[in-house]
Amino acid sequence: MEKIENYIGGELVQPASGEYFDNINPATGEVYSQIPDSDDRDVHLAADAAKAAFPAWAAMPAEQRFEILMRLVSLIERDLESLALAESIDNGKPVSLARTVDIPRAVANFRFYATAAMHLANESHDTSLPGGGKAINYTLRHPIGVAGCISPWNLPLYLFTWKIAPAIAAGCTVVAKPSEVTPMTAYLLSKLCIEAGMPAGVLNIVHGTGPKVGSAIVGHKDIKAISFTGGTKTGEEIARTAAPMFKKFSLELGGKNPNIIFADCNYEEMLATTVRSSFSNQGEICLCGSRIFVERPLYERFKQDFVERVSALKVGDPLDPATDVGAIVSRQHFDKIMSYISLAKEEGGTISTGGNAVTAETLAGYFIEPTVIEGLPHDCRTNLEEIFGPVVTIMPFDTEQEVLAYANAVRYGLSATVWTENLSRAHRISSLLESGIVWINCWLLRDLRTPFGGVKDSGLGREGGFEALRFFTEEKNVCVKL
Numbered sequence: 001m002e003k004i005e006n007y008i009g010g011e012l013v014q015p016a017s018g019e020y021f022d023n024i025n026p027a028t029g030e031v032y033s034q035i036p037d038s039d040d041r042d043v044h045l046a047a048d049a050a051k052a053a054f055p056a057w058a059a060m061p062a063e064q065r066f067e068i069l070m071r072l073v074s075l076i077e078r079d080l081e082s083l084a085l086a087e088s089i090d091n092g093k094p095v096s097l098a099r100t101v102d103i104p105r106a107v108a109n110f111r112f113y114a115t116a117a118m119h120l121a122n123e124s125h126d127t128s129l130p131g132g133g134k135a136i137n138y139t140l141r142h143p144i145g146v147a148g149c150i151s152p153w154n155l156p157l158y159l160f161t162w163k164i165a166p167a168i169a170a171g172c173t174v175v176a177k178p179s180e181v182t183p184m185t186a187y188l189l190s191k192l193c194i195e196a197g198m199p200a201g202v203l204n205i206v207h208g209t210g211p212k213v214g215s216a217i218v219g220h221k222d223i224k225a226i227s228f229t230g231g232t233k234t235g236e237e238i239a240r241t242a243a244p245m246f247k248k249f250s251l252e253l254g255g256k257n258p259n260i261i262f263a264d265c266n267y268e269e270m271l272a273t274t275v276r277s278s279f280s281n282q283g284e285i286c287l288c289g290s291r292i293f294v295e296r297p298l299y300e301r302f303k304q305d306f307v308e309r310v311s312a313l314k315v316g317d318p319l320d321p322a323t324d325v326g327a328i329v330s331r332q333h334f335d336k337i338m339s340y341i342s343l344a345k346e347e348g349g350t351i352s353t354g355g356n357a358v359t360a361e362t363l364a365g366y367f368i369e370p371t372v373i374e375g376l377p378h379d380c381r382t383n384l385e386e387i388f389g390p391v392v393t394i395m396p397f398d399t400e401q402e403v404l405a406y407a408n409a410v411r412y413g414l415s416a417t418v419w420t421e422n423l424s425r426a427h428r429i430s431s432l433l434e435s436g437i438v439w440i441n442c443w444l445l446r447d448l449r450t451p452f453g454g455v456k457d458s459g460l461g462r463e464g465g466f467e468a469l470r471f472f473t474e475e476k477n478v479c480v481k482l
């Protein structure tokens with residue numbers, strides 16, 4: 001059985017403990033590879049390697065870093081099919097999605113930041129002194145040092161590279177940890193880094209659990225910045241450790257996103273997109289709209305059409321090209337989602353479609369029917385807590401003010417979607433939604449230059465564009481009196 005290895009100091013190595021744990025294919029429930037059970041000893045080795053590699057990497061002209069990153073881009077593109085297959089087996093997502101979204105986005109992340117780093121400019125200020133005379137202030141931007149990057153299981157290579165690419169492009173060296181639930185494509189990436197001639201120690205990947213490896217990264221004295229994506233509770237823990245050490249940190253956390261549909265929307269486009277924004281990747285995207293608010297005149301028509309389309313989605317083998325909804329990532333997460341479906345019933349909700357685990361001889365893993373629930377108030381637990389699965393609620397509303405209050409009633413504020421052809425209303429609502437991202441008449445339309453992140457308990461800081469390069473650099477102002 002294949003053993004995943006850590007990537008430290010340019011080499012693939014076993015964990016210090018010599019111990020491994022099982023990696024399970026969620027579509028079959030079977031163990032198919034072994035994950036290093038690394039600990040703080042491995043993190044120390046990785047941090048030492050990253051620290052040693054930092055001066056040369058930081059001093060290297062951005063053009064040369066660009067060349068190395070673009071070699072990596074070519075290799076990921078070359079291996080797109082095998083990476084997509086690996087992602088699908090590891091995560092349970094349809095291979096068609098991994099092929100068209102996850103792996104192409106990993107390519108885009110490296111390409112975007114390899115290029116962006118060459119355009120990062122420093123500022124200067126021409127200063128007039130009170131008694132006459134002049135000074136020039138100029139601001140230098142140095143890579144911050146060794147950065148720690150920790151990512152979740154829902155979009156494994158996509159989100160792993162979304163952190164690593166800007167860090168490395170900015171001149172930092174990195175100690176990274178992918179989710180222990182989906183480590184495979186990060187492992188394959190480490191092999192491609194070797195093939196691409198990435199200098200030893202620039203990227204180090206330590207596999208293992210959050211409590212052992214993740215917390216050792218966050219608490220390591222030589223790791224100066226932490227870029228984290230994952231759950232809000234983990235984010236709190238990270239902040240508790242990193243804040244008193246005065247580390248820089250960026251936290252991309254959970255969500256409970258509203259999808260607000262007005263009766264004047266472009267109906268067909270809204271309907272097709274709402275099916276996608278509810279159930280893509282089994283609803284395991286932090287940006288999925290899980291609370292659907294529909295203006296009352298449209299409610300019954302929407303409910304009928306939506307339920308019909310959702311019932312027609314094909315739940316099945318992630319490797320089958322016809323599959324729309326694959327497997328839930330793990331047994332633990334499957335149990336969590338099923339417990340929320342039970343809670344919704346206890347809270348008085350009616351299951352309009354779905355609500356059950358899918359079992360068949362050929363589907364031995366963790367499958368759940370896409371589920372639509374109605375009849376719940378906006379402020380019950382089902383509508384306030386993150387479920388992160390193929391489960392949405394639908395609720396009618398009458399006025400703009402009312403729906404804004406519902407949308408903003410949760411502790412989260414990651415993204416929101418609004419469907420209306422009324423331009424003024426679209427802009428008015430966008431400015432009042434407590435959300436880091438608002439999509440009008442679309443969903444998950446991404447431009448990598450835009451700020452990405454949430455408000456309230458959805459996180460702190462922004463990724464994307466030059467913002468991420470700024471995060472991985474430290475400013476120093478130099479004032480010269482002329």
Ligand code: NAD
Nearest residue numbers: 151152153178179210214215230231234252253254255286
């Ligand atoms: P998680 O918080 O359990 O784990 C995320 C990562 O943190 C994993 O690599 C894990 O091993 C590590 N980790 C766990 N405990 C740690 C600790 N004490 N110290 C350091 N690292 C630790 O999250 P998950 O279950 O993997 O992912 C699902 C969550 O991620 C959902 O809440 C989802 O909304 C969120 N998410 C957010 C975004 C975003 O951009 N805001 C994107 C994707 C997912």
